[in-house]
Amino acid sequence: MSADLTPALVPLVLDDPARRAGALLAIDGLGKTFGSGAGQVQALSPTDLYVQEGDFLCVVGPSGCGKTTLLNLVAGFERPTAGQVRLRGQRITGPGAERGVVFQQGALFNWMTVLENVAFGPRACGVAPEAARSRARELLSMVGLDTFADKYPYQLSGGMQQRVGIARALANEPGILLMDEPFAALDQQTRELLQEEIRGIWRRERKTVLWITHSIDEALFLATHIAVMTARPGRIKAAFRSPFNAADDPLIASTPAFTTAKRQIIELLRGESRQAQAQESAA
Amino acid sequence: MSATRPEVSAVEALDEDTLHRREDRRDRWLTVGTFASLLGLWAAVTGSGLWEPLIKPLFLPSPVAVWEALLRLIEQGYQGRSLGHHVGVSFQRFATAFSACVVIGVPLGLLMGMHRPTRAVLEPPIQAIRPIPKLALLPLFLIWFGIGNLSKIVVIAAPVFPLIAISAMQAVRSVSTRKIQAAQALGASAWVVFWRVVLPASLPGIFTGIRVSISLGVTMLVGAELTATSDGIAWMALTAAEYLSTDIVLVGVLIMATMGYSLDRLVRAIETRVVHWSGKD
Numbered sequence: 001m002s003a004d005l006t007p008a009l010v011p012l013v014l015d016d017p018a019r020r021a022g023a024l025l026a027i028d029g030l031g032k033t034f035g036s037g038a039g040q041v042q043a044l045s046p047t048d049l050y051v052q053e054g055d056f057l058c059v060v061g062p063s064g065c066g067k068t069t070l071l072n073l074v075a076g077f078e079r080p081t082a083g084q085v086r087l088r089g090q091r092i093t094g095p096g097a098e099r100g101v102v103f104q105q106g107a108l109f110n111w112m113t114v115l116e117n118v119a120f121g122p123r124a125c126g127v128a129p130e131a132a133r134s135r136a137r138e139l140l141s142m143v144g145l146d147t148f149a150d151k152y153p154y155q156l157s158g159g160m161q162q163r164v165g166i167a168r169a170l171a172n173e174p175g176i177l178l179m180d181e182p183f184a185a186l187d188q189q190t191r192e193l194l195q196e197e198i199r200g201i202w203r204r205e206r207k208t209v210l211w212i213t214h215s216i217d218e219a220l221f222l223a224t225h226i227a228v229m230t231a232r233p234g235r236i237k238a239a240f241r242s243p244f245n246a247a248d249d250p251l252i253a254s255t256p257a258f259t260t261a262k263r264q265i266i267e268l269l270r271g272e273s274r275q276a277q278a279q280e281s282a283a
Numbered sequence: 284m285s286a287t288r289p290e291v292s293a294v295e296a297l298d299e300d301t302l303h304r305r306e307d308r309r310d311r312w313l314t315v316g317t318f319a320s321l322l323g324l325w326a327a328v329t330g331s332g333l334w335e336p337l338i339k340p341l342f343l344p345s346p347v348a349v350w351e352a353l354l355r356l357i358e359q360g361y362q363g364r365s366l367g368h369h370v371g372v373s374f375q376r377f378a379t380a381f382s383a384c385v386v387i388g389v390p391l392g393l394l395m396g397m398h399r400p401t402r403a404v405l406e407p408p409i410q411a412i413r414p415i416p417k418l419a420l421l422p423l424f425l426i427w428f429g430i431g432n433l434s435k436i437v438v439i440a441a442p443v444f445p446l447i448a449i450s451a452m453q454a455v456r457s458v459s460t461r462k463i464q465a466a467q468a469l470g471a472s473a474w475v476v477f478w479r480v481v482l483p484a485s486l487p488g489i490f491t492g493i494r495v496s497i498s499l500g501v502t503m504l505v506g507a508e509l510t511a512t513s514d515g516i517a518w519m520a521l522t523a524a525e526y527l528s529t530d531i532v533l534v535g536v537l538i539m540a541t542m543g544y545s546l547d548r549l550v551r552a553i554e555t556r557v558v559h560w561s562g563k564d
Binding site: 075076094095096097099101103107108109111112120124125152154168169171172178 | 558
């Protein structure tokens with residue numbers, strides 16, 4: 001029993017030169033400030049973060065902590081005001097097919113069938129229509145939606161729509177998957193089911209994933225690495241290596257070790273949110 | 284687990300479908316009922332030859348009298364020209380103005396939505412022109428474009444064009460950023476983003492603009508045929524009023540109403556076929 005109570009999370013040094021050296025995704029001094037003058041808001045204070053090939057990195061933090069800004073910068077939807085992001089050494093200057101993005105909801109194209117949605121990426125990248133469609137069929141059967149290929153996204157449930165979104169993002173065989181709270185709008189049961197599925201996909205395909213979430217449970221369940229972010233200004237407060245991702249027990253969340261790890265993160269975040277609230281009421 | 288899902292949702296979908304069909308049928312009967320009651324009320328207050336009319340035929344002829352006027356017009360025409368000619372001329376004026384507005388206004392609105400400099404140049408003047416009552420410009424249009432068909436087409440197009448262009452622009456601007464970002468992250472070029480994401484996502488808004496402008500265009504027909512013409516269905520109604528031929532006025536009004544209503548139904552039918560995703564976000 002006592003063995004379970006030892007901290008399961010191994011602290012990670014963010015700017016560890018060893019991690020930095022072989023990083024697939026290198027985030028160096030990345031910062032974003034919106035507005036100018038008195039109305040200036042620092043959404044993300046200069047941040048270093050390195051993601052190794054095959055890592056499943058969850059960035060966890062409360063809403064408004066800048067984690068979505070971080071993802072938007074990596075995706076190339078926004079331009080940084082400080083630092084840079086590099087993927088395989090290449091500096092990111094805009095959106096690109098080598099980074100697959102999955103959004104929370106509402107990003108599917110309702111005027112295309114599910115199959116056309118998934119085939120969109122390969123088609124846009126110049127793959128012949130037939131080849132793109134057969135690739136899309138493969139991915140749809142991987143996420144268990146092969147019988148829904150000819151439906152339109154709005155005819156599907158929220159959970160199925162997210163599966164389509166994941167299949168679509170995988171269709172270009174991106175070097176990294178960027179997920180912006182993809183399951184946040186789903187109900188608990190669907191969410192847990194999809195979490196298990198995505199972990200299964202990750203184990204099989206060994207995709208590198210950058211996953212944004214506000215759910216500590218989700219981060220502990222899925223991630224090999226966890227970065228904890230706090231608000232105002234958004235910054236990474238601590239990072240860990242997490243062991244639960246490798247567990248086969250679907251009920252891992254009810255083990256003492258998991259609870260201890262969760263506590264550790266909650267305590268990190270609580271101090272910060274109190275501080276943020278105090279700042280807010282003072283302002 | 285995913286194998287059991289299709290059946291569950293199929294059953295749910297079936298139930299919802301029958302429910303919707305039942306509601307649709309009920310709504311259709313209610314609509315028919317409304318028209319029937321209006322016709323009944325009209326017949327009642329005008330007597331229809333069965334009893335003393337409550338309202339004198341000079342002010343409101345009975346449905347029977349209007350029907351007879353219609354038959355007479357079909358048989359004899361109006362002022363030397365067949366009824367078909369009058370309807371045809373009016374429809375042609377409307378259709379020319381309307382298609383010109385769609386063909387020019389929609390692409391221009393799309394461009395204004397996509398391209399900020401174009402919007403900065405074109406939106407303020409279009410917005411400034413919108414509140415001007417276009418009928419007030421009729422004398423000016425007659426001077427500028429002559430007494431032929433062109434001035435009539437311009438009068439109809441004057442309020443329709445800004446409406447269609449602005450609604451297309453707004454449709455583009457309200458396309459969700461997420462969908463555009465999703466397309467970009469899938470490797471789509473600006474061209475592909477426009478054709479396969481922005482344009483289809485804007486279509487529902489464009490259709491709404493087109494449908495709203497139909498009734499506006501039909502209304503402007505009256506203005507267009509107010510002067511400097513000797514044919515057209517609105518002209519027929521206007522001149523008949525001068526001779527107090529209320530039955531002919533009503534025939535003209537009903538023909539215009541039918542024209543507007545059928546065009547609206549037509550566009551709506553096209554809309555439900557083309558933009559089946561409308562309102563599904």
